[in-house]
Amino acid sequence: MPELVGAEPGWRTIGILGGMGPAASADFLTMLVGAVKAARDEAHPRVLLESNPNVPDRNAAMAGGASPGPVLAAMAGRLLAGGAEVLAMPCNAAHGWAGAVRDVLPADAVFVDLIETAVAATLACAPRTVGLLAVGATHGLRLYHAPLEAAGVRVIAPPADAVAALVARVKGGDTGPAARSAATRLAVRLAEDGADVVLAACTEIPLVLDAGNCPAPLVDATAALVKATLNAARLAVAA
């Protein structure tokens, strides 16, 4: 991954496959803009975002429902046609169908993989046990279990229903103190069960769980994707 170099270098256009959910996409854009740390509008990258609420449900797809793949490929195609060169998708579970996006990617464009990015950020903490906060599809597809277990890390998780209830609450617009307390309770239980690191692996989770209310070191997959996306988009300045 290239280093961040130069004060106001050029950027490649960023394309965001969003809407999974809409609030998580807005959160990702806000974090992305904030992380640019530019003093002037002109020093920012151009960003195209499609917030599409009609991507087939990832958990329902696991149960035999419509595949999100074709809709994700169509969104990627539209973003690429609009000039996007670096694609990011702030939804963990949707990465089970990331192959559909990669299939339409031209050679000069990049798809910044949220799962690979978050796994790298997690392994950088050298955990023995990771507490995974993710929805059913992310578990079922073993998106995090496979790479973390391959690296010798144990993965534990709360009951799937408890995470689903919290995510549904956030999708419904509740990010207040009670929702934050519910997130803390899940994280406390993971820490008690031996997690050295809590991995927020659903983009709704960081809306109610951050360093301020998590009892263990927290890896925010969304924040990792923000950093990796900007690194991929920033053009190196010739020395």
Next chain:
Amino acid sequence: MPELVGAEPGWRTIGILGGMGPAASADFLTMLVGAVKAARDEAHPRVLLESNPNVPDRNAAMAGGASPGPVLAAMAGRLLAGGAEVLAMPCNAAHGWAGAVRDVLPADAVFVDLIETAVAATLACAPRTVGLLAVGATHGLRLYHAPLEAAGVRVIAPPADAVAALVARVKGGDTGPAARSAATRLAVRLAEDGADVVLAACTEIPLVLDAGNCPAPLVDATAALVKATLNAARLAVAA
């Protein structure tokens, strides 16, 4: 403007001309998503956003620089081509060139005018004097002065340099307590000078000024645009 009706009616696709500045666009998207008040992703509208940091500077254009018009028209064209049917532009000063957007608008699409929307929200407060927080181009083009004065309302404003300094600070990423205090000082001075209502007429201002730190009734032009955009996008459900 159609009323908000039904629980989960259909939506027309919303297109956001953004990047003026990038943080203000992210704020607009966050407010828009929050205002939908939907329990599920599928109940949200589809939203396309282009955050383009290369729209020629509005204040520089007033001083003889390049016109933002052609770039805004091109952005509108891309959003319309992507399926947008309701366009919104969260930048007050850029509305001096809104004609360029209207010129490319097909008969079945809508441009929700931020200035008209914010003027209506301001007049609903029945003020005698409005304290206008806006950048130089918004003043120079008399975007708010003309309609408010035509309605018999006096418009007062802080020195242009003071507002420009605050906006530059917010564009540089500073939305902390000191920036909020600077915003409060501007609003206090307007209230002391007789403003019944403070009109936040630059999309960077609400990032540091809200009901919590404004000493007078506040009209947030961005918030008014959010509401008007959703009203224009929501399809009426047949009775």
